Amino acid sequence: MKTVTLIVPCFNEADVLPMLYKEVSRVISSLSFRYSFELLFVDDGSNDETLNIIKAIAERNTQVKYISFSRNFGKEAAMLAGMKNANSDFVGIIDADLQHSPDLIPEMLVAVDDEGYDVAAAKRSDRAGEAKIKSALSAQFYKVINKISETKIDDNAQDFRIMKKAVVDAIVSLEEKNRFSKGIFSWVGFNVKWFPHENRERAAGETKWSIRKLMRYALDGIMSFTVSPLRLSFIVAVVLGILSVILAFLGLVIPFNLPDYRIYMLLLGAIFFVTAIVCVLTGIVGEYLGRAYIEIKSRPVYIISETNIGKTIFDEI
Known part of the structure; x- marks a missing residue:
């Protein structure tokens, strides 16, 4: 009998976990004649009753495993x-x-087990119920990253998927610390079957994705899959070269036609403009250097504080 592990990342999901377990159990029980299932909950440092609920479920069902992070x-x-x-x-x-x-889940398993696909993944067929500003920003982000990166990412792709073990092995073999999984899923390749999936409201609780977290997530995506921002320096150098020629020309011509204060304002504006460009480019370079610094330090991506699958407290990644 083939085995299936379903990973469930959790952060402060105490309100919804009983419903999730009930729904997933209903589905996998209908497939028990063909597959042996394992539910693996990963508690991402929750500060509510999430971990206690997971432990209670695990006590009743030996097929339920959990990992809890230190934070x-x-x-x-x-x-x-x-x-x-x-x-x-x-x-x-x-x-x-x-x-x-x-x-x-049943259709996804048919795709990877019977139809020869390596991955069965869900993609949104709509963005119903999603905040308009979030939807618009998300669409623009994927347009930008797909233009500047060689790795193309479907803007409606979701993390919800089932993969063959070979695909998972390829993903975890990538040792980068700043991870952007949607990009990694695309980068490793393999044969994917997409399943249109209607956007649904949360069953309970509130989203944990603030605008700040989404912006950070977008930055991780851009910085992880392209060096195009670094190439901006060449473009800016050309533009600034042209501007410097123009300003030099104006510096020779304008004094004969305009009062001095206008010249000062013009030069001051030019200085501010150039300074702003330098700051932007320095920030871009600094971001890449900062990420390189993090990679060099080789700190773990996470630390496991508690688990029922026999792993040590400190993960080696």
Whole structure:
């Protein structure tokens, strides 16, 4: 009998976990004649009753495993921890908030087990219920990253997917610390079957993705999959060269036609403009250097404080 591990990243999801477990159990029980399932909850440093609820579920069901982080390391770290600790033939990822419908799991398993696909992944067919500003910013982000990066990412792709073990092994073999999984999923390649999936409201609780976290996530994506921002310096150098010639020309001509204060304002504006450009470019270079510094330090992506799968407290990644 083939095995399946379903990874469930959790952060303060106490309100929805009982509903999620009920829904997932209903689906996987209908497939028990063919597959042996394992549910792997990854508690991302929750400060509510999430971990206690997971422990209670695990006590009733030996097929339920859990990992708990020492603090909040983020969803990317939670997904990585789950994939590193999953040893099944097929490995899936599903959000705890029930925005991903467990009813897709049987079709996904058919795709990877019977139809020859390496990955079965969900993609939004709409963005109903999502804040308009979030939807607009997300669409623009993917337009930008797909223009400047060689790795193309579907703007409606979701983390909800089931993968063959070979795909998971390829993903966890990438040792970068600043992870952007949607980009990594695309970068590793493999044969993917997409499943349109209607956007659903959370079953309970509130989203953990603030605008600040989303902006940071977008920055991780751009910095992880392209060096195009660094190339801006060449373009800016050309533009500034042209501007310097123009300003030099104006400096020779304008004094004969305008009062001195206008010349001063013109020069001051030019200085501010050039300074702003230098600051932007310095910030871009600094961001890349900072990321290189983080990679060199080789700090773990996460630290496991508690688990029922026999791993040590400190993960080696």
